[in-house]
Amino acid sequence: MLKGIDNRLNAEVLATLRAMGHGDVVIVADTNFPSDSVARATVTGKLLRMENLTAPQAVNAILSVLPLDTFVPDFAGRMEVVGAPTEVPPVQAAVQAEIDRAEGHHREMISIERFAFYDMARKSYAVIQTGERRFYGCFMFRKGVIPPEA
Numbered sequence: 001m002l003k004g005i006d007n008r009l010n011a012e013v014l015a016t017l018r019a020m021g022h023g024d025v026v027i028v029a030d031t032n033f034p035s036d037s038v039a040r041a042t043v044t045g046k047l048l049r050m051e052n053l054t055a056p057q058a059v060n061a062i063l064s065v066l067p068l069d070t071f072v073p074d075f076a077g078r079m080e081v082v083g084a085p086t087e088v089p090p091v092q093a094a095v096q097a098e099i100d101r102a103e104g105h106h107r108e109m110i111s112i113e114r115f116a117f118y119d120m121a122r123k124s125y126a127v128i129q130t131g132e133r134r135f136y137g138c139f140m141f142r143k144g145v146i147p148p149e150a
Contacts, residue, residue: 008061025124030137035129041122048128055132056094063102069144076109079117079138091134
């Protein structure tokens with residue numbers, strides 16, 4: 001246990017988030033996502049797990065240490081509902097609320113078509129699988145920067 005670090009963040013997740021650089025992408029996936037096979041194609045080449053958490057709980061913990069990119073509109077994204085790309089299921093609304101809380105204001109996630117999301121995930125830095133069982137609980141986050149202290 002460390003002071004000031006959310007205890008839901010395990011050592012592998014923390015090390016990966018720390019190693020990522022500006023612009024690198026991390027995927028937070030639900031239990032139905034093909035996480036293991038997709039993770040093999042990522043920079044880390046292995047699946048990270050936060051299985052005891054819902055997607056919003058995992059995102060809350062991750063965003064406690066991960067700055068989001070402020071330079072691009074695709075700082076965060078959600079997997080589109082097949083056949084209803086503008087629909088925002090409750091799990092996605094809950095994750096949007098966690099983003100808004102971390103950012104201190106509303107910045108809307110982009111929507112990403114299902115197969116485009118899979119392609120993006122394969123090219124990402126890492127995949128973190130949560131215990132989220134609600135459909136469409138899959139998200140991408142692009143790492144930002146921490147400015148120097150004034």
